[in-house]
Amino acid sequence: MNKESYNKIANIWADYRNESFVSQLIIDFAEKLHPQAKVLDVGCGTGVPVARFLAEKEILVTGIDAAEKMIEIALSHQIPNAQFMVSDFFDFQPQETFDGILAWDSFFHFPKKSQELIYPKVAQMLNSGGYLLFTHGDVDDEHTNPMRGEEFYYSAIPKEKIKVLLEENGLELIYMYKDYKEKDTDRGLVVLAQKR
Known part of the structure; x- marks a missing residue:
């Protein structure tokens, strides 16, 4: 459902995202990473503004999204230091590991039966000391x-349950903000964790 829906609204979504801002939490996440750090952007959409912001910080971004039209738009931006590909998160098999994984407004689109499978996969893809920043529903x-x-x-x-899954997979919780509000946005839960 989500793949088809995002493909249908891709151009409208691109216009909206072109005018949107980068969250302070993403800015703080980027500041924890060194230049040339490798970051996986899960559900990268059009690549703007988030992947572009990270790439401008000399972070090497790999963006994945299941919606082909979102990736077409992301590729059209020709963002240096960024590569984009069509892939479902659970099908993604990278040839490298990452210093950071960002899932801003994507994990909550995954099937409920697959939610617990996110954390072992993330732990496998993260380097020791790497960071995971994601948004999630709060109920x-x-x-x-x-x-x-x-x-x-x-x-x-x-x-x-998220706290337990993070712990079980070697990820130390740094913060978990409930009802996070910033400018005109409101997210049920925002989580930052670091791999031991």
């Missing part, structure tokens, strides 16, 4: 909701 839930005229699927597991 145990599964639902659909319209956005830009199309229907999208969302799911979440309890935040207490």
Whole structure:
């Protein structure tokens, strides 16, 4: 559902994202990384503004997204230090590991039955000392909701379970912000963790 819906709204989404801002939490995440650090951007969308911001910090960005039209737009920006490819997160098999993984507004689109599988996969792809920054729903839930005229699927597991999964997979919780508000945006949960 989400892949088809994002493909349908790709141009509208691109216009919206071109005018949007980079969260202070992403700015802080970038400051933890050294130049030439490798970052995986999960659900990178059009590559703007987030991947472009990271790339401008001399961070090497790999962006993945299941929606082909989003990747077409991302590639059209020709962002230095960034590569983009069509891939589902669970199908993605990188040839390298990463110093950071960013999943800004993407994990909550994954099937609920797959939510617990995120963390071992992330741990496998992260270098020791690497950071994981992601947004998530703040309640145990599964639902659909319209956005830009199309229907999208969302799911979440309890935040207490996220803490357990992080710990079980060698990821140390740095913060977990509930109802994070910034400018005109509101996210149920934002989490930063670091691989031991």
